[in-house]
Amino acid sequence: MKLKTLLMGAVASTAFAPMVLADAHEGERGRDGEVKIIYWQAPSIMNPYLSGGTKDVEAASLILEPLARFDQDGALVPFLAVDIPTVENGGVSEDLKSITWKLKEGLIWSDGSPVTSNDLKFTADYCMHPEGGCAQAAKYDGVKEVEIIDDQTVTVHFTEPKPNPYSALVGGQAPIIQAAQFADCLGAKAPECTEANFNPIGTGPFTVTEFRPNDVITMAANENFREAGKPAFATLTFKGGGDATAAGRAVMETGEYDYAWNMQLAPDVLAKMAEGGKGMPISAFGTLVERIEMNMTDPSPDLPEGERGTVAHPHPILSDFKVRKALSMAIDRELLVEVGYGQAGRATCNLVPAPVLFASENTECLTQDLEGAKALLEEAGWTDSDGDGVRDKDGKKLSLLFQSSTNAVRQDFQALIKDWWNQIGAEVELRNVDASVFFGGDPGSPDTFQKFYADVEMYANNFDGTDPEQYLASYRCGNEPKPSSQWQGENINRFCNEEYDAMLDELSRTGELEKRGELGKKLNEIITKDTMTIVPLVDRGRVSAASNTLGGVVLNTWDSELWNVADWYRKKE
Template identity: 60%
Template sequence: MKRFTALAAGTAVALALGAANAQAERGSDGNLNVLYWQAVSVLNPYLSGGTKDVEGSSVVIEPLAKYDEAGNMVPALVDEIPTVENGGVSEDLKSITWKITPGLLWSDGTPFTANDVKFTADYCMAPDGGCQQISKFQDIESIEVIDDQTVTINFTVPKPFPYTAFVGAETPVIQKAQFENCIGANAPNCTEQNFGPHGTGPFKVVEFRANDVITFEANEHYRDPAKPSFATLTLKGGGDAASAARSVLETGEFDYAWNLQVEPEVLEQMSAAGRGQVVTSFGTSVERIEVNLTDPSPDKGENRSTLEAGPHPFLSDPAVRKALSIAIDREILVEAGYGASGQPTCNILPAPENYASTNVNWCLEYNPDEANRLLDEAGWAPGGDGIRAKDGVRLSLLYQTSTNSVRQATQALVKDMWQQIGVETELRNIDAAVFFGGDPASPDTFQKFYADVEMYTNNFPGTDPEAYMAGWLCDGIPSPKNGWLGANMPRFCSEEYDALTGQMAETADLEARGEIAKKMNDILSNEGALIPLIHRGDVSAHSVTIDGVRMNSWDSELWNVADWTRKE
């Protein structure tokens, strides 16, 4: 039986590179100016699944281990990745023991201990807490503090891949002393803690203005006395992807700009100014259309877009969902908005190769004639205005996404394509800071999904998809009961899918895990719970004066910001 083994070579390379970048003096390079045009809303990834919130948090709060740019696990708050071979993972695969690096301090100067690790797990797994990362803690039976530097995680079943909790930027350790009164339903109410967490990372929070700007300063208690090279870090939010690209590549106003979903020819033109360079890497990011399988009608009141509202008036019809998918020309979408940084896909799980299915490639064939035939056969007949209807229900949908020039161009193209099959589409775009913000009081979040379909991209840290694919479990559906914090946006529920998730959790053989993951991927695509569009490369840019950037699609892009320096 094959078992996962951390690559010691990858760890050694990462440590060597870190040592090579070490600086003689902390804070000697002044201010680092970073722009995330999707502004950060909260510095607690347990309360938001938005990538911008996870990455903004990552410069302050850290997991026990991270992923490097090649997808290898590397130690962060430990000296060694636990494996079966080194005794850190039990032979029966039902426990993993982490040994914390001695002497670590929180940014308030107090000791970091195993009690903080246990508390973080308790915090996420607390009833009514609405933890956005709960799938990473699946099958955990208990957390045992052995001593201040040692913590054991016990599982209810054998875990061939026990590295979901506390590995990667989505599940950092938070300080028990700071958050101990923020358990369960009170978690979202702890504004001071959620906006200014103490951390072990290279920077600490000075001022946080939600959906605007964050000021950080170097953490004087950071474990490497020579890092970070920058005395302060300013993380600005707002604007759009094009203006963010311009601020680095043309004007030089910022040192780093994230998520440049900008037309390729525009980026090429901006780069000619010579002030910055574009960096790209491919991971698991998929631009997709999520299909609301429940009724989002306002007249459903507080049950709107929940299982209690009942099935969607027309998207509950499999023929409609399949017709919408094959009526989209994905090649045109890539050509218009992504260029070399995009590839058409039918998979929600496009990588690594071992997990990428070829069984749902039917969606790659643009076929409006077949889409029309499917709708005709299902009884959806065109009316006098060309819009199809059945039993008084018109195929008229609201299509929402975040505000971004490429996304709005994609929306316009898809609207035209759907019009050719008799589907009416109203387009809506929402400021990204709000759309991905996770505010349970806002009607405009992607979790509440007060629309018929919505489009966005997300991915998962590392290379194992178990926790990510568990996001579509029946119990992961956002609702008022969990503070609208779940990952199952389509409100999809399948006993077969849930069973495969459990099977994957018990399977050690890597090839077998790949086959299970492909089956799960195929169910989601074939059922039309979501419509994958484009396997996206991550595109960002940094100033030519910045050294040490190692573009990373497997973790936070700021994963090694402690190693960044400014060239003289």
Template identity: 60%
Template sequence: MNRTTMLLAGTVAALTMAGSAAHAERGSDGNLKVLFWQAVSTMNIYLSGGTKEQYASSMVIEPLAGFDEKGNVYPRLAVEVPTLENGGISKDLTTITWKIKPGLKWSDGSAFTADDVVFTWQYCTADGGGCAQKAKFEGVKTVEAVDPTTVKVTFTAAKPYPYTAFVGSLSPIIQKAQFKDCLGIKAPECTAANFGPIGTGPFKVKEFKPNDVITFVVNDNYRDPAKPSFASVTLKGGGDAASAARAVLETGEYDYAWNMQVEPEVLATMLKAGKGTIKTAFGSQVERININLTNPDPKLGDKRSTKEGGPHPAFSDPAVRKALALAIDRDIIVEAGYGAAGKATCNIVPGPDAYVSTKNDAWCLKQDIAAANKLLDDAGWKKGGDGIRAKNGVKLSFLYQTSTNSVRQATQALVKDMWAQIGVSVELRNISASVFFGGDPASPDTFQKFYADLEMYTNNFDGTDPEPYMAQWMCDKAPSPKTGWQGENMPRYCNPEYDKLATELSKTVKLEDRAALVKKLNDMLTEDFVHIPLVYRGQPSAFSNSIVGVKSTGWDSEVWNIADWSRKK
């Protein structure tokens, strides 16, 4: 087997999708009660970069293939995962052909066909629209329906890692019949479709109340007649992480609560009640502070926080960005907010191990207030009578925003104190997670609009290959009014050399060469101080002791195998 075949075939796993408990009968376990303290604002992941939307929508709309708990690719709507060995990938690596499982139906009873897959690509790449997952389709030239059950994806050049488009819960298939009038600028206007997509997953939406509650019921046309075990799912949104954890671990009111970003000592106390457990999966999540490289001044109107509005008056000086990074003590942040579920990092790619850089660890992982102050002194940023540095009329006084969460607010407070020691002042702002991650193009408070100087949150990538993730910082991925404020490049970074390397990565075959390029791209983002990585986070969630069949993963939707969950008899 040659190295290319090893690379492609080695990521593919054959799974048996059996749960830990036998499924006696579809719907026999009643209602599953789920709590997301970050409420869901849409069921269309193409219009949101939020993890909460990713997880909720993944119960309804599915990709051709997904990633299991080990990060391996496995077939969902496809018969098998295409490889060089089975002929699904062309020898020149320019095409991948997917065979769809026969007899698949949408939840409305209509046939699922290759035309729906083609349409999904057209939807995300339509002119005048904004697609939050556009990086998944980077390098895709055409998508063709060879016949009703065969889809051929052709790339603009050899694609050594072709498991991007239509793979993972960030790239699901949407129904052409439902979304055909929702292309481009019309996408956000299709409320009924966005709130209640017709899908192929184990559940379908019965009622959706944005930023509140979603009621799911069994999809009667789901391909496995014995699944799911639960007849319905009630997903309640809102509140905070601590109350969500308590509702599962102490009171037993809920069966599952996602994203327990709660102080370690608080969780330890809750676990003593004996009603639930915490499952933590490590993948690629990094809590980071994004630096706005454009000017967020409200006076700029529609050009605010866009490349057209010009560079940030202070962050255009790399010395300022580096000083902010040097002044942070990551170990204290980990100890205070994450415990064993976190590790200090200076990388935006924290795993898998083959892709992890250590180049900047020596200087970056150690707080150095003296070096940060000297850097600003040498760059001409002088302290005024109020202790805040300024230069040419520009003060180092910033708005620092994040979502509402006790751990994040504690981190903000720690960082504010650290930056005060180098003459930098920050105003702290927290925004409801349902709004911050909601993706509403009309809202001024979304993380995509970035109407602030600095913002903090966690992000990650599907699967174990970071190629599409690295494409997110290419120049054309920056959110703007032209894209309906969709896009993944929140700092508005634009470096032709970065784009060149990201394009090279998409064409590189050998695993060791791909790893070297990922490290270079990671280091470029770190050394250009596009953002400040803080914590490599595990993904802790709370589960009732009565729920079995869960296989936690950090490489895809946490509910990737919800069809196999059941209640202990």
């Protein structure tokens, strides 16, 4: 098994000058005072198992850590584990049906209690609970059980050979939670554990001192952190909300903050901000794709609550492949890139644009074809029978509600796409939702991207590491958000395809790299080309901003962007 060699050829050059990691100044923990981070999408919860939102996963990564994570090159490196298990070192069984992890000696939680193998087993059981609605369930796809060997060692058993066993308990999306703190939070009780979900006990460099949902998190250095002299900062302020423009200015123009995430701004705006002299944009390509998800279920408010947006009610318009394809054909992706991202974006037809091994040569969507889209709708029976400019069929208008999170670039995209869809005869209502709510995962909110009470929605996400197996497994039948899972789940558009699921199973059993690549490409093409339930738009470079006085920053597109915050420090004049 040679998974350590996976997919290293995919990281593109940065669009802006990268931050260079300098040697951190030695000293006492907390010596550099306060560091201030701003995410214009405010965290709503500190438990990544109850939210698929990047802003929640990354905020939680300051507190909660996995056994191993992926570095800036996509290589797997140990965090809480002694080393990375492989077949060669005996950590992965010859039959590929188990992987054995060993914790580092002396690990303790921020409350002073020891980290044990019971915490590892509990974490897996927590996410795999049938009534839990775990947002990261795909990370545990194929896990049969986690067996405790001793206080420091567990073996993860798989239901069948698992050539890529590095998913459960690995990466920023699947960290370890404390069994004692979450003991009464299993299954349907998980969302009710407010104290644990807002103030998790962790092993990371910081601890929560106050969590104000959708606003501000204050943190303090974890006095029990395993590395002496780290973190360099005594306190951390994590501000949420506002917009990307204000966040960028706060770092690059006013110097009020040290780090701003996800500068989803036009390139000329970023360049102008950098002239402020307080900070600079940093960027790198990974697997972040701005896409449109087509809802395969009926979101109509006329349906009873509990049935709305569920697989029991297919979408009355978008269940037709020809309609989905026509909507995709009408989009000029190159113009979207020019308007929204410049050199920090690339038009794409793929949900998985990298690494090279998994990137399909799927380019059909890159040419806009408005006339072809109109003809396809005509062929599907959608005509403008009354001359009002909106197509109809069997008495139903081709009318769509198009939602996304509130952001200047996304609203520009919505306006352009609405115009193109209007040109082919679709009526479009635009809606934008505050990002903290949209990505918040609150099961009681009607406005989350998981609940998907719209016809189409636009957002971006990506996956930990360089192997997309778990990411593609998100779209397995049954993994859709629904009332019984507290509206958690990763199959956002409610896609279900037996051929797709069978191919996922084959991928999970396949170890030969070229064959894995072929299967990954086919899976990508099923959902983006053959069925077009997902309409990729832009392969986005990850763009953030860092203060000129902040040292140790290494931008990582393969894991949490805050993966090495323990190494950050204040540069000396």
